[in-house]
Amino acid sequence: MWKLLKIELFKIFRRPRTYIAFAAIAAIITLIQLAFYSDGEAFLQFGMQSLKETFDINGKIVNGYLVCYVILQTLLIHVPLLIALIAGDAVAGEANMGTLRLLLTKPVSRSQFMWTKFMATVIYTLLLLVFMAALALFLSVSIFGTSDLIILKSETIVILDRHDILWRYFGAFGFAAIAMTTVASLAFLLSVFAENSIGPIVATMSIVILFTILTTMDIPFFNAIKPFLFTNHMLNWKGFFEEPVNYREVLKSATILIGHIVFFVFTAIAIFKKKDILS
């Protein structure tokens, strides 16, 4: 299996399309850092307005931890779309290229083939997140320094002591890995049904966008269904920035996301095992 995994990773990282996501992430992060560097205070004006009417806030509000938080908040809405680019291509891309029929005449079981494909997709996702962490967290901290982290939520403001933040980011990135893998597994499942990767990529993106809109709209009718949307649970990386951390909720969301992953992947494998390869 390790040999097959190496082959899959070789194929992924030899393909130019793979690097689009890395480039996009680097561009977005750089732009956000540039925006904060040139006028970070103005960037925060909207959220801090009502707070500054009642309070005097002293200290370095714009710091590496805050910049990283804003980057995560932006990127973790958009990174799923980039992951769909690779995961949606996993099986459908091979069918489209015509290589699927040759691969499946090799002495590799279909289950092994699918697990290897999925593992390669997960590794790609994790590498993307490590890259994001390096740029978003470590680069931001080196540019902007550290201070307490002020988080503006809809009804509360949380201020976290600077010595109490780094471990939270490790937790958040770990949780984000599960969240992104959920999107990858959905795209992976849809990839099984198509012989062209555009279909599964667009379908995954559409589902993620639709569910994200439903998740973020503050309408009572939609609030009832939010707990059932995986995009809602994907947001619970923010749970690590509560004080105190509600581990029960974070674990609950993580479990639900892992449940989604298991369901999507096992369904994909079960369908693929019985599929006639006509491409």
Added chain:
Amino acid sequence: MSAIINVHHLSKQFGEISAVSNLSFSVKKGEVYGFLGQNGAGKSTTIRMLLTLIRPTEGDIEILGLNLRKHRKQILRQTGAIIEKPDLYKYLTAMENLRLFAAMSGVKIPGKRYAEQMEMVGLTERADSKVKTFSQGMKQRLGIAIALVHDPQLIILDEPTNGLDPQGIADVRNLILHLSKDLGKTVFVSSHLLNEIEQIADSMLIIDKGKKMAEGKVTDLFNPLDTIVELETGDNNDALEKLKQSAWKDYIQEYDSKKILVKLGKEDIPSFARQLIQMNIEIHSLSGRHSLEDYFLTLTTANKHVETFKN
């Protein structure tokens, strides 16, 4: 000779459509087995079932004496294949494609074999070029190299001469003969180039609409020396009556108001012509056709398409 492939009552249903119906055949070790059928006859479906790409609706397949369903990996380690046109990773080089697929073959391959394969198919100088720069013929040759790199016992080739120039076609033909005659490999080859199959195949199978029409040794099914003679006369009905009462009555294959088809050995044609004159049959046209093509056309519904085209 023992059978390398044994297929029993193989069927495949796609919804309402019966792509392959109750197909049984046997391929002996070391022979070149030709698989003929017009487009849509079920050749690709059959080949895909042999390679586990498609699940049969019914039937059993044994390869190398093992049940395909139960011993898939073991069988595929000993099998190399090209299915339709060989599609490869365009963004990788020829050598990278060869090594990648070789690594999945489940067989340990000595390092020098890759260069040998490239040389065998005439791609040594282009080994480090990306496949997207290759012509169809070059891709076909690379596909053959990939099919053979792990030295399989059974080679399944679906239209291997597609896109090749006459020299390329001749090279593939010689390669197949070399694999079979010199190296004892079994080659299962499908093609629509009848003359190619005729030149290399020891046995063959003809299918039409998913059903077996004929199977057997090439020499048993038809004599390559036989010719189908097409006779046009002034009065075909009269000519037919006379021929039915003559020594040639068993040679009549087909007839209608416009022509009479008679199957003759090449050496019999002159005496047949003399007999026609002696029988006072007014000859308007007497011409010979290739026997395998006619044999094929008589067996398959392709004949109807030919007549339609002619008319």
Added chain:
Amino acid sequence: MKTIQILFVIICTHSFPQFCFSQSEAALIKGVKNKLDKVNNYQADGVMTIDVSFIKVPPSAVKVYYKKPDKFNVKKDGGISILPKGSASVNLNSIISGENYTIVPAGNTVLENSTVRIIKLLPNDENSDVVVTSLYIDEKKLLIRKSVITTKESGTYEIEMAYGKYSEWGLPDKVIFIFNTKDYKLPKGVTFEYESGEKKPKTANSENKKGKVEIAYSSYIINKGVPDSYFK
């Protein structure tokens, strides 16, 4: 004669209490001010705890700086400190600095088992933001135990002080600052929050919400100098 003098004093003190006691209020204020004036500057270490319904922040170590007459700053080293607006009023000296106010006595009361005098200060300046300052003063120790400041713009603040080893300097061990808070809300479409599906308990009417900031001082460095840069 002696009897008449005694009677006169009694009639004076009971018939004209304002005239007689106003002298002692002013003296009391002066006494407190003199005590506070001993402090020209200080640096203090403390722990600040914020108790506001919509702010979650752990208690944090802060440094408090003061320089006469009215420079005051609270800083968290390497972090963010958050204080209600007008928090300069936490500084006692600024409450009673200057003399441009009218002193009005308001009787006595008991605060934590000790009797305190209530004295109201009404600014003479009509443009002053402060409407009235009520001081609850421990007469014996010349310490302000509590002040209630009503302002035009920011409503009413309360400051409660507890004293210990620095009482001789008039510097408290603990200050609790109580103030009005405005409702805080941001659209969820901007904050992208996780929805747990649990119903949140209804909060009380925000108009009556109060917030509390407490600073517990552990040590003071008094009159050793504080650079002006510490107040930027």
